[in-house]
Amino acid sequence: MRTGARVRVQKLGTFLSNMVMPNIGAFIAWGLITALFIKTGWLPSLFEDLRDPSGWVAKIGGWGDYDGAGIVGPMITYLLPILIGATGGRMVYQTRGAVVGAIATIGVVAGADVPMFMGAMIMGPLGGWLMKKVDALWEGRIRPGFEMLVDNFSAGILGMFLAIFGFFGIGPIVSSFTRAAGNAVDFLVENDLLPLTSIFIEPAKVLFLNNAINHGVLTPLGTTQALETGKSILFLLETNPGPGLGILLAYMVFGRGVARASAPGAAIIQFFGGIHEIYFPYVLMKPKLIAAAILGGMTGVFINVLFGSGLRAPAAPGSIIAIYAQTASGSFIGVTLAVLGATAVSFAVAALLLKTDRAADEPDLAAATAEMEALKGKKSSVASALVGAGGAHAIQSIVFACDAGMGSSAMGASVLRKKVQKAGFGDVKVTNQSIANLADTYDLVVTHRDLTDRARLKTPSALHVSVDDFMNSPRYDEIVELLGQGGTRASAEPPTAEPEAEADGVGADVLAIDSIVLSGRASNAGEAIDEAGRLLVTAGAVEPGYVEAMHEREKSVSTYMGNGLAIPHGTNDAKGAIRRTGISFVRYPEPIDWKGKPAEFVVGIAGAGKDHMALLSRIASVFLNSDEVAKLRAARTAEEVKAILAVAE
Template sequence: MSTIEASSPRTGLRVRVQKLGTALSNMVMPNIGAFIAWGLITALFIETGWLAGIFEALRDPDGWVAKIGGWGAYEGAGVVGPMITYLLPLLIGATGGRMVYGVRGGVVGAIATIGVVAGADVPMFMGAMIMGPLGGWAMKKADELWEGKIRPGFEMLVDNFSAGILGMFLAIFGFFGIGPIVSSFTRAAGSAVDFLVENDLLPLTSVFIEPAKVLFLNNAINHGVLTPLGSTQALETGKSILFLLETNPGPGLGILLAYMVFGRGMARASAPGAAIIQFFGGIHEIYFPYVLMKPKLIAAAILGGMAGVFINVLFNSGLRAPAAPGSIIAIYAQTATGSFLGVTLAVLGATAVSFAVAGLLLKTDRATEEPDLAAATAEMESMKGKKSSVAAQLVDGPPRGPITSIVFACDAGMGSSAMGASVLRKKVQQAGHREVKVTNQSIANLTDSYGLVVTHRDLTDRARLKTPSAVHVSVDDFMASPRYDEIVELLGRDGAPDAPESGQAPETPAVEEDAAPAGEEVLRLESIVLAGAARTSADAISEAGRLLVDAGAVEASYVDAMHERETSVSTYMGNGLAIPHGTNEAKDSIRRTGMSFVRYAEPIDWNGKPAEFVVGIAGAGKDHMALLTQIAQVFLKPDEVARLRAATTPEEVRAVLSGH
């Protein structure tokens, strides 16, 4: 998906549920390949699997199929059980911990997860979703307690033992505390599902699931409830109907087919392409705008979903593992033996019912105006919180004027934003968009006067509140983000000035008007260190900050603000460069503009990325902007980075950074 964000800020209960669903999805989706592998191994090698069914001779309880499947003489000792009991929860827990605190958080999250896995008698997906992020958060808070207080040479000892000791306590807590609680909840929820199935009430779940999909609340339901419960059920019975409650493409397909027959204008013309993407690609959000255009069509989705669930219950259908995305191809790949007829009829039945209801509603619709698909798509993107690349293939976005001003915003407006703005400015100028002004600014000082705002993904929500009318773009890598090329492409689509004629050189990227050339007083020789002593990002920030203090550029309290800044968003720029700096509130502790430079022989783990060069920044005004612009251009060129790596004196380093 594109990271060009919708402009309206999102608040309220729905957004909090969306964020929870996104967090759960972010733990599960990267590991879907493991779920698929487990599903395929189950389909092939269990006693009722494909291989045993095709080749009767392979039912030998002492054979290799039985050994892998864990049945016959090898009951419980195969691959199927350990994968769902240990591998999948540990992957989820490690991913959750890494989301919170990088690799270090992932390790502690995995240790914490094994506690709930060993302390429960059901697959611990829910426990992993709790203990993984908890382990990452606990490790992050623990590291903050002794940050900057460890004597040089003892960092590795403290890091390793602190992670091990904390992991031990969390594993014990998970074993005796979280594991039994989650096991009880899982059994209770399973009993509730059994009650719904036994009393033919399971189709009623579509009343909640289908509207939740359109409102982008499905991730919380799917990954928070259905996947854990379905996996437990699949381990016991070899399949689960719960995997089919949300992924059935029939309800959406029926609505799109109804638009193809009874729709008008753009909605009718775009429906065939949307149907292909939805049914075969599994991207269900493609049909959401068609429902939002005519909200009463949610009835078609609900009744279609209920029909599909009823048929699956009737035929006792199920999937062996989650199907993601919800493509008919992924669904068939995970369909359990004996369930193909039921699954097929469920998809066809859901499509037929949804088509009939949607067709009737569209046919009897008294509206005379053509439905606005573009407005419905914009509404969908607003609810989702970001642009939809698949929806953009079908309709153009709402009309607006050309973008003539771009601002790169960060917390303080002096470091990462200046570096990113420099790189983006050069790309924009080289593309010929000479009238587009690219500046940088702190988020606190933003005004709603820019056409496009670029921020680190962790700061986008804050920036959106300040500039609700702008297009927002989120980036992770400030130096070489692919989003910059998307911005240049967007400028062309929005009617920005044409590229220069053949033979005409692009204008030189401009520096801010009040930015004076950076002199030797900004980056002094004594502030350049060619062999840094730090081994962690926290120590590297302290090392770069101490050089600023020793040079008289900042007060000692500014170093604390540099650490505070790093907790909100990473200052890693990309290409081996990090530029730690203080928060916007710490500018009062800056005595004069200054910079420091530290090179490390062994790259430092900067939140999971290697930092070989650390540039500390304290900007009192904008007199450091020219040097920052030059530094940005240096780190875009491998040859210049090689020169920095080979430099033997501070004078050589300053010469490279100054463009000499």
């Protein structure tokens, strides 16, 4: 496959996976309820009300062989697709995208006669994308006070049209495709051809194309099949840990050097943890071992076909524990033999290939891991188990992320950068970014604890660290310690200057003298935001509506930095209300309550570009130095305050 096409399929697979994986818990719940309470389940006579044909199901129709299971049918028909659709919408456009994505999904659900997982994967992201485009049409043009009205009605109207479009347009199309694909699977099973799918699936796994196959095709078709028969073999085509386990066992016996030493740990992670990608570098070291994976996979599929085995719901990750948890009653023998058979065949083939290998040099596991990451397009979270602390996974890029990417993240990044550079890790790049603009290219992501879950959706392969205090968080020292443990290369040259702090002094237009108040009048955080915001409006830096966005930002996550400092600023969506970069400074004679923290200094921020970063870096330096903070308390004029901020080091 050409590189460009492979990368596009990988991205599609990752996107599909990111819609499904956060909702695997719901799939597991559905699978367990199915296993316990349907007519052919483990406890069919317990809680009979859950499957009362005269109840809810009788009002809307039967559910195939599920004998009117009152929870099973609604969960697979409504709950799971709507969760997937909402997740897809959220990935594109946060909460508003999730709402419209869910509304759009219910249209395809109601307009189809099969579970609409594929339809949800289409309508959810489509709803989020269209909502984002619609909001952009009148961004910055809504009169103050009408924002909520416009937001709610625009989402409702768009959701209505998408639900109708999904009902009449997408639903029937996806239903037809699902039936056609199901017929193709039936043909393969009836003609004993299903084991041949391993010829495509096993190489696809190593090339990281499996997500597109698994979550785009196998999971939707398998779920439809499970609804009709109570189980599906399709859930076992890609998740069987046997082929990978056999290869790792062969390395344990016939491998050499680092590959042999690391294989036992990798086998435990792969078999019990379900992280299959950990064995991919072992195949990439010896590409001919793909034959072992294919033959092992074919063996497992053949045994499952022979015994009529299947799972009730997807097993994710592909751990033996998750597989047994979803195994249908009557399939345990077949599933067990399939795993053992796949392991045995894969081991035998891999052992033969390794034992007869004439290569004299020890295989380079680190290089193979790097090649795997190149194929994957991002860092691997399990590679440290293969190459050790000093290998290819040293942390080289850190991003501090917040909602808007202009205030708290910039301040936190400045503080963390100083610590990182002081510790001698000058090659580690520390930046700041808004969560909405995050890309999954960073090694480590730092966020406020209330934002970490959102950041994980954007950067699933990164290490995440949550903080509460932006100025003095103990997690910063832990990060520096982690850099040392991870083998991050310390710079032999003096640390480079911070990009934000290269400019001399503070631009007059950024912090004007008139925007410095030495005796604020606010008595609480809300009034302080108004006071700092009015200074920005008066200075001509922002439109009046920006102040309301500062309050919205405060509702989501506190902008209290620590050391008596708060830096309120607008949301990411409010950047259109910023005319130019501006900063205001307010000092209070007595600290005001800022969500339970004492705020003595309030710095309002409106960042249109990067020209406010130098001042933020200097402010961070001041508030990390008790002597400088004391000078700010003692300052008698606005000029003194500006001078202190301008010379802070």
